[in-house]
Amino acid sequence: MKKFIDSPFVKEVSDITLNMYRQGWDERNGGNISYLIDEKYVREYFKEDKVIRKIPLGFEADEIVRGKYFLVTGTGKYFKNVKGDPETNLGLVKICDCGHDAKLIWGFKDGGKFTSEFPAHLMSHAARLKVDPNNRIVMHTHPTYTICMGACLPTDEKIFTRKLWKSNTEAVVVFPEGIGVLPCMICGTNEIGEATANKMKDFRLVSWTNHGIYGVGHTIDEAFGLIETVEKTAQIYMLTLGHVVNEIPDEVIIGLAKLWNLKMMPGVIEEK
Ligand code: 13P
Ligand code: ZN
Numbered sequence: 001m002k003k004f005i006d007s008p009f010v011k012e013v014s015d016i017t018l019n020m021y022r023q024g025w026d027e028r029n030g031g032n033i034s035y036l037i038d039e040k041y042v043r044e045y046f047k048e049d050k051v052i053r054k055i056p057l058g059f060e061a062d063e064i065v066r067g068k069y070f071l072v073t074g075t076g077k078y079f080k081n082v083k084g085d086p087e088t089n090l091g092l093v094k095i096c097d098c099g100h101d102a103k104l105i106w107g108f109k110d111g112g113k114f115t116s117e118f119p120a121h122l123m124s125h126a127a128r129l130k131v132d133p134n135n136r137i138v139m140h141t142h143p144t145y146t147i148c149m150g151a152c153l154p155t156d157e158k159i160f161t162r163k164l165w166k167s168n169t170e171a172v173v174v175f176p177e178g179i180g181v182l183p184c185m186i187c188g189t190n191e192i193g194e195a196t197a198n199k200m201k202d203f204r205l206v207s208w209t210n211h212g213i214y215g216v217g218h219t220i221d222e223a224f225g226l227i228e229t230v231e232k233t234a235q236i237y238m239l240t241l242g243h244v245v246n247e248i249p250d251e252v253i254i255g256l257a258k259l260w261n262l263k264m265m266p267g268v269i270e271e272k
Contacts, residue, residue: 004045004106009037009071010086016220017079020141025231026079030212031141032115034072035220036125037092042069042105049094052104055113059190061099062126069094069105072121074112088112095122115140119193120214127200128216135216139223142212145234146227150181150209152241157181160207162268166248167240168233172256175226178265180206187211205230 004010013033020026070093073082077089091107091114102114115121121138128135153160161178164171180199185192187208196214199206205226206214213230217223250269257264 001047002045004092005087007041007045009035009041010090012220013071013073013090014083014086016224017073017082020224021079023143023228023231025141025143025212027142029076029078031079031139032073032075032117032121033140033220034070034115034118034121034125034138036065036129036136037069037071039069042092046105049103049105051094052106052108054096054101054103055093056101057095057099057118057122059119059123059193061095061122063099064126064129065122066095066097066099068125070102070114070122070125072114072118074108075114075116077112116188117193119188119190120196121193123193123197124200124206124214124216127197128204131201132218134218137217137220137223139215139217139220139227140212141227143227143231143234145238146207146213146231147210148238149234150207152238155181155183155209157203158265158268161265163237164230164233165253165268167237168229169248169252169256170229171233172253172264173260173262174229175203175205176257176260176262176264177203178268179203179230182206182208184208184210 013035020031072091074089074091082089087107088109092105093102093114094105095102117140124138157178157180160181180203182195196206204216213227215223215227253269
């Protein structure tokens with residue numbers, strides 16, 4: 001039997017966490033990732049589920065994620081350390097059919113558990129799977145300029161989206177549906193999880209004001225690419241704030257959306 005530690009799933013998460021740390025986004029234990037792995041792939045590494053221990057979820061998981069497997073980063077673990085010791089810093093869990101517990105199948109070797117943001121992750125997986133059955137990744141991180149931008153704007157997703165689209169021509173092309181925005185809330189709670197998942201019905205990106213961002217996708221590349229584009233654009237916005245002479249004209253944003261056949265978030269740019 002192949003070893004799970006040698007799987008492409010562990011390699012991908014190990015590589016991206018190091019990359020994100022090196023972007024300066026994931027100080028200390030900042031950030032967390034969860035990766036839905038289809039059972040057919042899990043079976044390549046585990047003939048059957050051998051449960052190491054059960055970990056209570058602290059909320060009731062949506063039916064759509066029950067019985068599903070997630071590779072997830074551990075709470076209190078540092079992104080920079082995942083690659084060197086994936087079996088301590090990551091865990092593979094199966095959500096119980098009852099929806100109240102996670103069964104640990106692999107990892108969290110030091111007795112650790114999944115991220116404190118697992119409510120937001122699992123609830124976001126559930127929300128995305130209902131609109132996009134191919135969603136596999138939920139990614140949370142603390143990108144500096146995105147947090148700065150959120151601190152400088154009202155907590156209004158149309159305003160946030162407009163400022164992003166007006167600062168970088170890639171922005172409307174990469175996230176034409178815009179970005180969801182939550183006010184500053186207490187993180188690690190079921191409440192912020194529910195609020196995030198509610199936004200995930202309409203958006204693949206959700207900004208947590210004064211904290212960070214969530215991105216989702218079919219692949220790690222897709223989720224990372226969304227967040228990376230927001231962060232690059234937020235950097236442009238913050239570095240030019242108060243100095244802008246050439247803002248992207250509305251016609252160019254509309255033209256880009258037409259060129260790529262994209263449905264733009266309504267009410268952000270007025271069609272003339
Ligand atoms: P965890 O260490 O529990 O994953 O928390 C990090 C974080 O980013 C909290 O929002
Ligand atoms: Zn965080």
